[in-house]
Amino acid sequence: xxxxxxxxxxxxxxxxxxxxxxxxxxxxxxxxxxxxxxxxxxxxxxxxxxxxxxxxxxxxxxxxxxxxxxxxxxxxxxxxxxxxxxxxxxxxxxxxxxxxxxxxxxxxxxxxxxxxxxxxxxxxxxxxxxxxxxxxxxxxxxxxxxxxxxxxxxxxxxxxxxxxxxxxxxxxxxxxxxxxxxxxxxxxxxxxxxxxxxxxxxxxxxxxxxxxxxxxxxxxxxxxxxxxxxxxxxxxxxxxxxxxxxxxxxxxxxxxxxxxxxxxxxxxxxxxxxxxxxxxxxxxxxxxxxxxxxxxxxxxxxxxxxxxxxxxxxxxxxxxxxxxxxxxxxxxxxxxxxx
Amino acid sequence: xxxxxxxxxxxxxxxxxxxxxxxxxxxxxxxxxxxxxxxxxxxxxxxxxxxxxxx
Numbered sequence: 001x002x003x004x005x006x007x008x009x010x011x012x013x014x015x016x017x018x019x020x021x022x023x024x025x026x027x028x029x030x031x032x033x034x035x036x037x038x039x040x041x042x043x044x045x046x047x048x049x050x051x052x053x054x055x056x057x058x059x060x061x062x063x064x065x066x067x068x069x070x071x072x073x074x075x076x077x078x079x080x081x082x083x084x085x086x087x088x089x090x091x092x093x094x095x096x097x098x099x100x101x102x103x104x105x106x107x108x109x110x111x112x113x114x115x116x117x118x119x120x121x122x123x124x125x126x127x128x129x130x131x132x133x134x135x136x137x138x139x140x141x142x143x144x145x146x147x148x149x150x151x152x153x154x155x156x157x158x159x160x161x162x163x164x165x166x167x168x169x170x171x172x173x174x175x176x177x178x179x180x181x182x183x184x185x186x187x188x189x190x191x192x193x194x195x196x197x198x199x200x201x202x203x204x205x206x207x208x209x210x211x212x213x214x215x216x217x218x219x220x221x222x223x224x225x226x227x228x229x230x231x232x233x234x235x236x237x238x239x240x241x242x243x244x245x246x247x248x249x250x251x252x253x254x255x256x257x258x259x260x261x262x263x264x265x266x267x268x269x270x271x272x273x274x275x276x277x278x279x280x281x282x283x284x285x286x287x288x289x290x291x292x293x294x295x296x297x298x299x300x301x302x303x304x305x306x307x308x309x310x311x312x313x314x315x316x317x318x319x320x321x322x323x324x325x326x327x328x329x330x331x332x333x334x335x336x337x338x339x
Numbered sequence: 340x341x342x343x344x345x346x347x348x349x350x351x352x353x354x355x356x357x358x359x360x361x362x363x364x365x366x367x368x369x370x371x372x373x374x375x376x377x378x379x380x381x382x383x384x385x386x387x388x389x390x391x392x393x394x
Contacts, residue, residue, distance in 0.1 A: 041356070045352065045356070065348065145348055146348035146349050146351075146352060147348045147351055147352060149352045150351070150352055150355050153355060153356060153359055154355070157359065193366075196362060196363075196366050199362070200358070200359050200362045200363075203358055203362075204355045204358060204359055207351065207354060207355050207358070208351070208355065210341075211344060211345060211348065211351050316363075320363075320366065320370075323370060324370060327370065327373055327374060327377070330377065331373075331377050334377070334380075334381055334384075
């Protein structure tokens with residue numbers, strides 16, 4: 001189901017983003033990008049992150065951050081004045097100790113609850129607070145805690161970076177086939193925007209790595225492969241800047257096509273066949289929270305928020321690409337402005 | 340600082356999102372500067388063209 005979400009959001013974003021021609025201004029492209037990004041930011045940052053008692057226990061054992069547990073309606077059964085049997089949304093049961101057990105049991109009959117507490121033994125939780133659950137909640141992902149929200153920005157940025165380099169390759173092919181300067185300009189603009197998104201994905205990943213793995217740079221296979229990818233595209237810009245036109249266009253197009261093959265290899269193959277800290281590496285059975293086939297009750301909420309951000313960033317890329325390409329084309333047409 | 344951020348992960352999320360939007364804003368600022376340069380060059384060309392026409 002979540003893969004359907006991703007596929008649909010991407011297909012719609014690419015269709016809207018590239019509708020008509022990328023060198024034409026479309027109202028739908030910009031308005032859809034703005035709306036989706038705003039909705040995505042709110043949906044990625046505002047809802048609470050909730051887990052199960054099992055998640056809470058695992059985090060408590062590893063000295064991780066406390067986990068807020070979601071109790072479905074009717075999930076708290078009164079035992080006595082100070083204790084309840086609480087069932088989380090995955091069916092896990094523990095004894096919850098609180099002075100307000102009667103109130104909590106009564107509230108649980110009416111609505112879903114968010115319970116925050118501390119494990120005293122593996123099946124006893126000392127309750128610190130109980131609040132009614134909001135409509136939208138994001139699932140807890142082991143060892144990430146609140147930092148999981150970064151995933152809703154970092155992964156779409158990295159995806160859009162790769163999409164941009166693919167678009168560079170496609171327009172380079174078009175240039176080689178038809179010889180239109182406009183295609184070369186779009187290819188170059190796409191590489192510029194792709195580099196921006198890849199650098200932002202790299203920097204956001206570095207900050208995330210510092211607080212999850214201890215260092216900004218960990219000599220991880222994916223970190224290295226993306227760094228190499230950026231070096232390859234830096235060479236593309238140097239090549240364009242130093243070869244005079246018209247030889248520049250043909251050379252840049254051939255280079256971009258070869259670079260896109262390297263990009264495919266560096267983004268999808270190298271991190272999967274080497275040992276890495278990123279999910280989905282050779283020694284890891286887990287392919288990551290976004291692609292894992294494991295299902296949880298809040299999986300669709302996570303997939304929906306991720307899909308919104310994926311579509312939002314794809315449209316933002318199309319919008320920036322359109323602006324940059326139109327500006328360059330205008331410069332070329334009016335005063336022979338070099339890109 | 341690092342210790343504080345380790346215990347308050349919401350600020351790490353805030354820093355990352357601020358960094359991303361700062362990067363995109365920087366790109367837009369550069370684009371704006373290029374538009375300005377282009378606009379100035381067009382004005383200069385128009386001015387030269389008008390002068391030549393009068394002469």
